[in-house]
Amino acid sequence: MSQTVAHAPAVGYVQRLRGRLGNRWGKPRFLVLVTWGYIVWSIVPVLVAIQFSFNDSRSLSVWHGFTLKWYTSTDPSIDSVFHSADLHGALEQSLKLAGLDVLIATPIGVFLALGLARWRGRGSGASNFLMLFPLVTPEIVAGVSLLILFSRLLRFVPFGTVAQLLGHVTFSISYVVVIVRGRLFSIGPSYEEAAADLGAAPAAALYRVLLPLLLPAIVASAAIVFAISIDDFVISQWLSSGANSTTVPVAIYAATRATPEPSTDGIATVIMLITLLSVIAGVLVYRIFTRGESGRGSAVDDIAGLGI
């Protein structure tokens, strides 16, 4: 009895190994290698960029020891992330645009999603089509078209923050619509109908029943709009009015065209952390709100279903 017990693991291991080698339907080894190879390749370069934001030299490629000076130095000869007027200004411009974008695009998108999901009549099909188009428009076409609009037709719109904001909102609305509409379909009309049967006025059904149910999707879309706006490069560049409306991606681009310094890595790192935090916050809030619901319509589904 005790003998069989002692031998069991070894026999089990051999059998398992034979089973794996013999089973052509098992896990293909090379796929594991390709997948982890890809993951390493996709992440390590970014980690290297983060590392060199702490480099005690102007070099972006040769390590000279650790320093925080590219973030915090007040020395005028060093363009540090938090004290150089250019980089600090770019950070402010990015955050300002992203914050305003969330405040404007989220409500417009939520109302548009509600309208498109429930409006059946003339123009609803065309509006649906119109809403999807910004998602597949190449950014350069977006940049060129808005540049021409603001320089030849709506000349009263000043380039810089206002034009950039209008552009960001235009290309954020559709993301809000896709996320909120997905949520609308997954909750269905039954809750509101029940509220109406119980005597709720339409306004109460909207405000007390539908809004709380939509809240997780609204939060998720706000987080995604924030991240999209922060990461946007093309629209910000085409509609910028010069140094005072430079965003972080535009500053990174300008630096790579000249001589990038560790502070370029630094500002990229800061903006990456802000984006990741906003996305994590969005996902967490979504999870908390939708706790106890069935798997359909989870945050991952919604984010994966963005069409991205």
Added chain:
Amino acid sequence: MYPRWLWPLSALPGVVWLLILFLLPLYAVLALAFGTVDPILLSGVPAWNPLDWNPGWMSHVLDLLVPGNILWDVFLRTCRYVVISLVGCILIGYPVAYYVARHASRTKSLLLILLVLPFWISYLMRMLAWINLLSPGGYGLRFLSDTGISSVLHHLGIISDPSNYLSGQSFTVILALIYGYIPFFILPLYASLDRIDQSHLEAARDLGASPFRAFLHVTLPLSKTGLLGGAVLITLPMFGDYYTPNIVSGAPSTTMIGNQIDLYFHGGPQPTIGAAITVLLAGFLMILMLYYMRTVHRASRELAA
């Protein structure tokens, strides 16, 4: 229970916004492309009325788009870069998406997070990362030369100067394009592979198919929409890209069609020509889009049948 006017009214602000700031600008590109050029100021004058459209500049651009001309070379180069990058994305991305969807059981959530991560890292930062790696003395450059990859690439004629990857090397531009766009390819593909019902594969197995045949006749056709979706999703922006070649190369020998548009608006005095190229590019991409939508439509009908 709600008044009939409520939902159209709710959609109104968004629809009006998109009409004025999305559709109207697209029309403005057309108006400028088919407009005239002020002879004194040399700036483009849009023709807002389609009846006044002047096809002169468009035909001028089309004349430039013939073999032997620079625009033609740039267009061919763009197609070459996009196609090679797309093939690279498929060769790397398909196995990854397939593995995560079918075989990664315990590590699936972790892998998914790692696959999504690049989405939330600025594209510009991911390009900047390659400058860190490929600058003189950089880790990437040392890796390439220590492993002998550099000399192999040099002997094959893929790299003209193994010590300088960051100027005028098509190889680097394509590498950067693949690196930049592959996350957007993998996710839709993963979603479609993940949806495949395992029982189809079990059926193939029971009927005596080899794993390879099962993949070829079951998995591959069922993932066609995801494959096409991912391909279109990265092809469209790649055709309009100008910043990737500018960041990792910045030489005239690696310009893409997007660089030409960028130049005509930001460098040169001729936005009318830039607008005409934009119209042609958008038209070309529209054909791709329509083909994709038709294929998806047909595939969903076949699946339903």
